[in-house]
Amino acid sequence: MVSPWLFPKKISDLEYRIEPDAEYGMKVPVVIYGDENLVNKMVSDRTIEQAVNVSTLPGVQKHVVVLPDGHQGYGFPVGGVAGMDVDEGIISPGSVGYDINCGVRLIRTNLVENQIKPKLNELVEHLFESIPSGLHPKEGCVKLTKSQLDEVLAQGVKWLDSNGYATKDDLDVCEENGSMADADPSKVSETAHTRGAPQVGSLGSGNHFLEIQRVEEIHDTEAAKAMGIFEGQITILIHCGSRGLGHQVCTDYLKICRDSQEKYGIELPDRQLACAPNNSDEGIAYKQAMNSAMNFAWSNRQMITHYTRKSFESVLHQSESDLEMNLVYDVAHNIAKVEKHKIDGQEKSIIVHRKGATRAFPAGSPDIPERYRKVGQPIFIPGSMASASWILLGNENSMNLTFGSTAHGAGRVMSRTQSHKQYNYKQIIEEIQEKGIVLKSMTRYGVVEEAPEVYKDVDAIADISHRLKMATKVAKLVPIGVIKG
């Protein structure tokens, strides 16, 4: 049999397609958005093969989408979207990923660069000291009891609001208001609880970071205005997820799904795609545990926001409200959610799996905050450490192309191991200093493994999204201070 993923058909400069191959068990086409370079790279590793595998799963609808930043992941490509019928389809932990509700939030200020430049070193230092980061942060997280953690898992940011770590305004501009319904902490294992309890308010490692930025370019004045964004402004971007708790939920439910595979008669092209019928006991339990992990991640980003505001207050001797440190928005990029989408002209409820894919809902969507309903949903595409990031805006077209989604980041061009062979700490640090960026990192390894050179060009990813009108450009942000694990 010829492997169908080897020959995607070019539809246009930025769209490639693989028609359903019955012999291979494909139920729907695979659609790939990207230029020739990006698509060639996807063919050379397992990215498209994995998307083809997903297109064979029970209840898969319309098409499997690979976004411009797509690359191979655990079973399901990172930068992938797939929607399954809620009654006939499956839900799959590997198709959400290990870092459940990894996501990005942006905090605005009323400051411009000159006002913080003299204190930038001190600010970065203070943030680094007050926000635990790395794999094993020693101290600093709020210590939650088991029952407090359960409240965080059940209520998300609502609990932080009740306890002085969030404002009503923060809740208004978080996806799902920071509180995913139908979360059940009793479906989260004891091990996951133990791992998560000391981690609320910690950044983690890898490509997770907190960045002080300057707004470099405005591409959509009206949308920028609605978001309170202006040229030259200082913003803060936070990129992190659900830490050990989400990781453990994924591990636990991969096993639970695997153990139930035979019972449900599901045949898989790849055991990493272990899944359960969406409405089975196992599927429902996974969803309730995943929703809990989602609440954990939003709470984690909220707690870091709290620490960030305190750091700015302390270093700049102004209150957070004087500094107008408002949350612009918080959006997840590793989730599965039931949403209504048009399929063959019919509105239908499907369980949308977005792994390394950002929701990109258009103006008028009831699921986006009222203050953005006239313009569209804010989307943040983080670049790698010390490179630019983008604010994009959800567009109507994404509902046709990608189940209302767009890209989530730059994506690696080489492995961590390879980055050590090609670069060393000193040269990366020098290069970052030359750009005038203040960087504090937990480890030297992290600096090399997350160097700008080892990632794709995020500008190109934003550009493709814009040209396809999946999500359009609002503003480009450049880093001036970075803390990372």
Added chain:
DNA sequence: ATGTGC
């Protein structure tokens, strides 16, 4: 991504 896996 991760009480990494090399």
